[in-house]
Amino acid sequence: MPATFTVPLPTGGTVTVERKDTAIRSATVTPAPGRPDVAFTTSSVGSDDMSVVPADAEAMLAAGRVDPSLFDVKALLETAYGTKGSTTDATVGLIVQHAKGSGAADKARRAVGGASSRPAHTISRLGMTAFDLHDGVDAATTWKRLTAGTGRSLAGGVNKLWLDGRLRVALDKSVPQIHGPEAWESGYTGKGVAVLDSGYDSDHPGLAGRVTVSSNFLGGASAEDGQWPRHARGLHERRRRQHLPGRRPRRCPLRGPR
DSSP states (O other), X not given: OXXXXXXXXXXXXXXXXEEEXXXXXXXXXXXOTTOTTOOEEEEOSSTTOOEEEEGGGHHHHHTTOBOXXXXXXXXXXXXXXXXXXXXXXXXXXXXXXXXXXXXXXXXXXXXXXXXXXXXXXXXXXXXXEEEEOOSHHHHHHHHHHHTTTTTSSOSTXXXXXXXXXXXXXXXXXXXXXXXXXXXXXXXXXXXXXEEEOSOOOTTSTTTTTTBOOBOOSSXXXXXXXXXXXXXXXXXXXXXXXXXXXXXXXXXXXXXXXX
């Protein structure tokens, strides 16, 4: 049976699609509040691909100033922005590319509007700032600020807008590679497991207060600091042990940087 999903657009509008398997069978566009007269162009290449672009984004898309994924329905669905049903309260996360340095980041924040759109994270040395938006009204207002109301340029020294894609940890390949199912069948629960890795983030809610022993074999910073304290592998290992049936340890394993 076909299923209905709704994805948000960075302009504050939404697209509701009827989907069977991966094929998109129909689409309905709902403009953002305050943007009822904006026209949209819908295009597709194949049955599972569809882009919905508002008129005031076309020039910047053509100039490479806006990431096409922001208006790609398939990409939004695949990055977990789709909500099942005909409505959604979700908003698209934006990554704003600007000049390097804290001054340029501050200027980009002011362009977005610090009161309504809070920066989630800034990497000044790369010239990137990620923003979370509250709702469709906030998204529409932010879009207007960033495009200077014309749809032909970006304000605040912003060079490009990117989709802040959501990632999911996929365990369908890695767990069989380490023979997890065989270990479960043999009665292993993960209790007492020791893992050598790149260190860990002691403030992470999934690890805080659960590591019984840690040691650094390289010298310098502690295992809690880690050479890369927020290294993805450490959190991926935690998910493999704690979120799968039969692999939930009673105590978090010993960890230390490799």
